[in-house]
Amino acid sequence: MAKKLFIPGPVEVHPDILAAMAMPMIGHRMPEYAALHGRVTGALKKLLATEEKVFLATSSAFGVMEGAVRNLVKRRCVNFCNGAFSDKWHDVTKRCGKEADAVKVDWGKAITPDIVDRALATGKYDSLTLIHNETSTGVMSPLPEIAAVLKKYPEVVSIIDTVSSMSALSIPVDALGIDCCIFGVQKAFALPPGLAVFTASAKALERAGTVEGRGYYFDFLEFAANDLKNNTPSTPCISLVYALDRQLERIFSEGLEQRWARHREMASLVRNWVVDRGFGFFAEEPYRSLTLTCAVNSRNVDLAALKKILAGRGYAFDDGYGKIKGQTFRIAHMGDMQCADLCEFLSVIDESLGQLS
Ligand SMILES: Cc1ncc(COP(=O)(O)O)c(C=O)c1O
Structure with missing residues (x-):
């Protein structure tokens, strides 16, 4: 799939x-x-x-x-x-x-x-x-x-x-x-x-x-x-x-200003979700990336299991890179994505987190 x-x-x-x-x-x-x-x-x-x-x-x-x-x-x-x-x-x-x-x-x-x-x-x-x-x-x-x-x-x-x-x-x-x-x-x-x-x-x-x-x-x-x-x-x-x-x-044709604004909006949407769900940020303030969020797995979620559930539902999720794999997860908010795509993904993560607990 x-x-x-x-x-x-x-x-x-x-x-x-x-x-x-x-x-x-x-x-x-x-x-x-x-x-x-x-x-x-x-x-x-x-x-x-x-x-x-x-x-x-x-x-x-x-x-x-x-x-x-x-x-x-x-x-x-x-x-x-x-x-x-x-x-x-x-x-x-x-x-x-x-x-x-x-x-x-x-x-x-x-x-x-x-x-x-x-x-x-x-x-x-x-x-x-x-x-x-x-x-x-x-x-x-x-x-x-x-x-x-x-x-x-x-x-x-x-x-x-x-x-x-x-x-x-x-x-x-x-x-x-x-x-x-x-x-x-x-x-x-x-x-x-x-x-x-x-x-x-x-x-x-x-x-x-x-x-x-x-x-x-x-x-x-x-x-x-x-x-x-x-x-x-x-x-x-x-x-x-x-x-x-x-x-x-x-x-x-989108316009550069609009593109940059869309990236800022997508970043703030994901950051708000991270805070609301009780996760932390790996990047120190004020240097958080505009194109991806690296969240700290402060709730000790089984990220490998979460990734598997999400894969089964048709979504590719990243459970951290290199030596911080498992301790962090990353959500991209870049390219042609829209806020609506991220809302869809975040709500599927919410449902999947519910399945895990
Ligand atoms: C910041 C940065 N630099 C370099 C690379 C390496 O790029 P590539 O694998 O396309 O050679 C990556 C890949 O993710 C990256 O994110």
Whole structure:
């Protein structure tokens, strides 16, 4: 049985998007692809408020997260870590053979501007990685305030993961001064997985030009050269590019302000439910994510049993990630979801909780 997805990615995909993916195939060196690619990157530039380069990569987000480290870390990188995905990014940075230090805070806490300032003030780093919205813990770090600190360190290239936040709120890439902003499409963009988007500032491309060992598949300079022809270095996932084209149209027809407001409303609906039902929040205030809520299982519910009941009723429920599985559960509120979908899901959870007790 197909389950309605309320996990933090992949999320439900709208039938219009599935239909867009069924478009007849074209060749990526045909003019039809160049037109599609140009339209999609143009719309992405508008959404991201950037005039810098926007590239499409056929991979999940971690492909580009690894690629960014390979291209942009020359001397030493600082990886800010506050959850499973940022911890993993540190590991990936080291596995790429780069000099790197992890600055860790406890899971559930945010990376704050003073933490970033203290690390960069050591003068040891020419690059940093940061996850805006730690999906494992439901923490959204304060990007505008962090970006203000980054402006003090123009020699540092910033690599920012907005995998589970981009499009759910305003993230103006150029105004924030982000050198490389990365996201996948299976979270707030609500597409099937397999496509990652990234930006590269002139500073990032200049850095890449001085770094050895960039490899081929994620070589930023290959992306830049192909971008001049509205193309990609290797064969792209054309069906997903069609899907992204359709989704960008849908996003702009909803309106960005309305989309951001809908995400705020959905977040507050779920947070109110969490409080009303006597659960806690894993993320410290005021850094709770706008796109998912990570609740503390303070009522000691058998989450595995709850997940099974919900699955039987046709809903996919997440019972926590990594070392906090079972102690927490996560409810996604992103993408094409509406408050009505969440009300439906929350009332089924209520009934299922009744069955458990
Ligand atoms: C914040 C964040 N970064 C990175 C990733 C990894 O993305 P992928 O599995 O698409 O490579 C995820 C996946 O959930 C994520 O939530």
